[in-house]
Amino acid sequence: MSLRSAPGGVESDTKTTESVLRTEDLAVHFGGIKAVDGISIALEPGRIAGILGPNGSGKSTLLGAVTRLTKVTRGTMFFEGTEYSKVRPEKVARLGIGRTFQTVRLLDDLTVFENVQLGFDLISGSRMRRRTAADRDAERGAVETALRRAGLTDRGKLRPGQLSYGLQRRVEIARAVVMSPKLLILDEPTAGMNKFEREEISKLLLDLRGEGLTQLVVEHDVQMMVETCDHLFAMNSGKLIAEGTPQDVVRDSAVREAYLGRRDDDARDS
Ligand SMILES: Nc1ncnc2c1ncn2[C@@H]1O[C@H](COP(=O)(O)OP(=O)(O)OP(=O)(O)O)[C@@H](O)[C@H]1O
Ligand SMILES: [Mg+2]
Structure with a gap:
């Protein structure tokens, strides 16, 4: 070989x-x-x-x-x-393996927090089952950490459309890193x-x-x-x-x- x-x-x-x-x-x-x-x-x-x-x-x-x-x-x-x-x-x-795409792919009906949450759901499969309070806490913690790592602390409640283009791209990075x-x-x-x-x-x-x-x-x-x-x-x-x-x-x-x-x-x- x-x-x-x-x-x-x-x-x-x-x-x-x-x-x-x-x-x-x-x-x-x-x-x-x-x-x-x-x-x-x-x-x-x-x-x-x-x-x-x-x-x-x-x-x-x-x-x-x-x-x-x-x-x-x-x-x-x-x-x-x-x-x-x-x-x-x-x-x-x-x-x-986490990834971001060449063009922005965010859902504008969801908040920044919820967009990142989607990344977490993808890996934890948590949409598939009933979540306990502990699951929800873990999820919230993971999303908050990802937002912080991507420099988006305090932007979670906004919609992607309210962010500059540069920050929108960071949301995608947060959505990828939330999966660790x-x-x-x-x-x-x-x-x-x-x-x-x-x-x-x-x-x-x-x-x-x-x-x-x-x-x-x-x-x-x-x-x-x-x-x-x-x-x-x-x-x-x-x-x-x-x-x-x-x-x-x-x-x-x-x-x-x-x-x-x-x-x-x-x-x-x-
Ligand atoms: N789904 C597809 N069907 C047919 N051809 C494709 C498809 N995707 C890419 N190509 C072709 O494959 C080649 C490589 O495309 P690719 O998008 O990978 O290039 P790239 O290096 O990412 O370019 P750029 O810097 O413009 O993003 C191009 O000729 C492109 O037209
Ligand atoms: Mg390309």
Whole structure:
């Protein structure tokens, strides 16, 4: 097997720790479009890994594949060493994978608190059974903690529509962290934000890392990625074209070429 981190962790200068997430030759084809075309990556625990790549290079499709929302054409994926390639999408949260989406997906008829609560219900299955007072206390505590971790203390009673766009995106992060995931996957968490808001999100991700949360982030803002990530992957046309330290990856000639003239700063609007 040509694994990046060999079973038993016998590689010389890499960690012996088990990868949180690992994919092997993952591919997602839509008819003739090879959106993801043979991707093998491994995420080390407690680190922030980022994926860079021009529009349409397959970043969101890769995130869809590892969260099981998108059907995989080929390949294998492991979470904490256990294969989960065929796990049902609704079971992925319970494995310990939380995610946010490229576009805001909040319910505006519900309060911020209730939106985050939905994330908790998803993993605890508490909608399915009668809840005791202790269940409700635990749930309220978890939601309040998630709101605090996402910097949304005191905003619980508001509706998402009453919040700035930057804060709405934080609600999504709160909804993902309320499940106490071991891995948080974020697709363009700062899309559409101004520089100040982007720095705030970067700080939030670093704070979450400080609490030990492993993260996989897709983002177009190269500077933010260099400042936030411990490890970078670069994709182009569904393939991995570089990986390594952020400094090395942004200096890589293939990465520069992939971005050259195709860098779409308007992608932040998507
Ligand atoms: N459901 C789908 N059906 C058909 N083609 C798809 C589907 N989803 C994505 N694609 C195609 O797969 C390719 C990769 O798309 P993807 O959304 O993964 O790119 P991306 O790197 O996330 O781009 P962006 O930076 O613009 O978000 C594109 O050519 C896209 O049109
Ligand atoms: Mg995308």
